[in-house]
Amino acid sequence: MGPNLINAAYLLAAILFILGLKGLTSPRTAVRGNLLGATGMLLAIVATLADRQIVSYETIALGVVIGAVIGAIWAVKVQMTAMPELVAAFNGFGGGASALVAGAAAFMPGTVEGVPEIQVQTSIALSGFIGSATLSGSLIAWAKLQGILRWQPRGLGLQILSNGSALVALGMGVGYVLDPEALWLFCALCAGAVVYGILLTVAVGGADMPVIIALLNSCSGLAAAATGFVLGNNVLIIAGSLVGASGFILTQIMCKAMNRSLWDVLRGDLGEAAASSPQGDVYAGRTKSTSPEEAALLFETARIVTVVPGYGMAVAQAQHAVRDFANLLEARGAEVRYAIHPVAGRMPGHMNVLLAEADVPYGKLYDMDTINPLFAETDVAIILGANDVVNPSARDEPGSPIYGMPILDVDKSQVVLVVKRSLSPGFAGIPNLLFTRDNTLMLFSDAKKALQDLSREVRDL
Amino acid sequence: MEAFLISVTVFVLAVFVGFEIITKIPSTLHTPLMSGSNAISGITIVGAVVAAGAGENEVAKYLGLGAVVLATVNVVGGFLITNRMLAMFRRKK
Numbered sequence A: 001m002g003p004n005l006i007n008a009a010y011l012l013a014a015i016l017f018i019l020g021l022k023g024l025t026s027p028r029t030a031v032r033g034n035l036l037g038a039t040g041m042l043l044a045i046v047a048t049l050a051d052r053q054i055v056s057y058e059t060i061a062l063g064v065v066i067g068a069v070i071g072a073i074w075a076v077k078v079q080m081t082a083m084p085e086l087v088a089a090f091n092g093f094g095g096g097a098s099a100l101v102a103g104a105a106a107f108m109p110g111t112v113e114g115v116p117e118i119q120v121q122t123s124i125a126l127s128g129f130i131g132s133a134t135l136s137g138s139l140i141a142w143a144k145l146q147g148i149l150r151w152q153p154r155g156l157g158l159q160i161l162s163n164g165s166a167l168v169a170l171g172m173g174v175g176y177v178l179d180p181e182a183l184w185l186f187c188a189l190c191a192g193a194v195v196y197g198i199l200l201t202v203a204v205g206g207a208d209m210p211v212i213i214a215l216l217n218s219c220s221g222l223a224a225a226a227t228g229f230v231l232g233n234n235v236l237i238i239a240g241s242l243v244g245a246s247g248f249i250l251t252q253i254m255c256k257a258m259n260r261s262l263w264d265v266l267r268g269d270l271g272e273a274a275a276s277s278p279q280g281d282v283y284a285g286r287t288k289s290t291s292p293e294e295a296a297l298l299f300e301t302a303r304i305v306t307v308v309p310g311y312g313m314a315v316a317q318a319q320h321a322v323r324d325f326a327n328l329l330e331a332r333g334a335e336v337r338y339a340i341h342p343v344a345g346r347m348p349g350h351m352n353v354l355l356a357e358a359d360v361p362y363g364k365l366y367d368m369d370t371i372n373p374l375f376a377e378t379d380v381a382i383i384l385g386a387n388d389v390v391n392p393s394a395r396d397e398p399g400s401p402i403y404g405m406p407i408l409d410v411d412k413s414q415v416v417l418v419v420k421r422s423l424s425p426g427f428a429g430i431p432n433l434l435f436t437r438d439n440t441l442m443l444f445s446d447a448k449k450a451l452q453d454l455s456r457e458v459r460d461l
Numbered sequence B: 001m002e003a004f005l006i007s008v009t010v011f012v013l014a015v016f017v018g019f020e021i022i023t024k025i026p027s028t029l030h031t032p033l034m035s036g037s038n039a040i041s042g043i044t045i046v047g048a049v050v051a052a053g054a055g056e057n058e059v060a061k062y063l064g065l066g067a068v069v070l071a072t073v074n075v076v077g078g079f080l081i082t083n084r085m086l087a088m089f090r091r092k093k
Helices: A003-023 A027-049 A058-077 A080-107 A117-146 A156-178 A183-202 A206-231 A234-257 A262-267 A270-276 A292-301 A311-315 A319-331 A350-357 A368-377 A447-459 B002-022 B027-053 B058-090
Strands: A304-309 A335-340 A365-367 A380-384 A415-420 A440-444
Touching: A003 A027, A003 A234, A003 B002, A003 B027, A027 B027, A027 B058, A058 B027, A058 B058, A080 A117, A080 A183, A080 A206, A080 A350, A080 B027, A080 B058, A117 A156, A117 A183, A117 A206, A117 B002, A156 A183, A206 A234, A206 A262, A206 B002, A206 B027, A234 A262, A234 B002, A234 B027, A292 A415, A292 A440, A292 A447, A304 A319, A304 A350, A304 A368, A311 A319, A311 A350, A311 A447, A319 A335, A319 A350, A319 A447, A335 A350, A335 A368, A350 A365, A350 B027, A350 B058, A365 A368, A415 A447, B027 B058
Parallel strands: A304 A335, A304 A380, A335 A365, A380 A415, A415 A440
Antiparallel strands: none
């Protein structure tokens, strides 16, 4: 295959990626879109294998087989609740692969035809930097999501260290660009970037995971785009920048949904404000607790029920129990809606995937802006393991650390049934006055068990 | 310099195309979007394959091998898991 034919194949692959992403604009066309993307990838790989630069296929075949087996097993076995961990790890792999390609390019100078030396070296440095930082940052995010890493240092010292490591890495990068023979400078650059990635993500708290995963997603794309500049390869540049844009938009959406800047998230800022806010005994004697038998009576006449899922639903693997309970209510003539806050769960869209797994039709999932005016007509709102995203303080109390964060207005419903294991605070570490409202009932239980109990009681009504 | 400018042009235009498309994707599909775009970022496999197969330099070959493994996990795992998720959305309606 001549270079023109290969480039034509790359162009076709880029078009397929764009059409594939376009398919994701609707659940109906999404599966086809994903297939188009996969076809584009296959085409790009086949075209590359036909490149005359390639003289031996053994190493490639070995790598593809190992990678395909790991990837396939992982993708087939993973539970939907563990999707944030998987995406975090895959972001890291993408970044790591780009950094390794940049490293390989550094070791074989002059192999890229038609690309000026200075562009190659600058891009090698950039790709090495972004890729290495994405790799280490993603592994930290993965370890935090897995619960392996609970350490969350914060403060000025950490910021100085992290900015310092970035500066050192960039200095090494400049040195490498000026003197490409000095490969140790490239290695030092990558080492500095690895440290930077760790220090940048280690301060991020549990509630901010959706932001950091989206950000790392963006970085893995940018690393691929930088690799495209190294090789003068347009399909890498196009695909990489599409992913970079996607991750960036998601990062923005997540930050907006928490009313926080990316900077605050990276500093782990909210935690400090929360730690100093009074915990006190705000709940003493002011919450009303209920039992499944009693709570079931609420659903005897309820016509509109809105379920508000949060991370607690994922932890309890309660999505199927939710669906069973909703089926029961629908059989009794009620309408069941699901209110999804943008940052519910630990990655963008996490709750939607879990509910889809349990066969909840996506037409019943409402986003925050659509559902908020509808709470006034809701008879019962069931809060399942969500906390900060339904805290009225964010709306009503200018002094609250989370003031200004958009919330679901569940307190506008006739009755709010909060299913929660205890009165412990959410990620933000602040008390939730929703629990003390007159129209709020607390059902202290694991989400799955509570729904099963409720189903049994409602069936007996 | 000309080649560099062409690359930058392609980059900037692709970012704009990305913004236009991604902003239209509903929040329901944001998780599949992340895993799917993750698979697309595995395109770096193209560079990995060249590094692993060019046979110019031993070190580059092994770095290329590592890159091929990581990128393939990304591509195969990413497209498979996205398909698994999207199939769940398609079952309804």
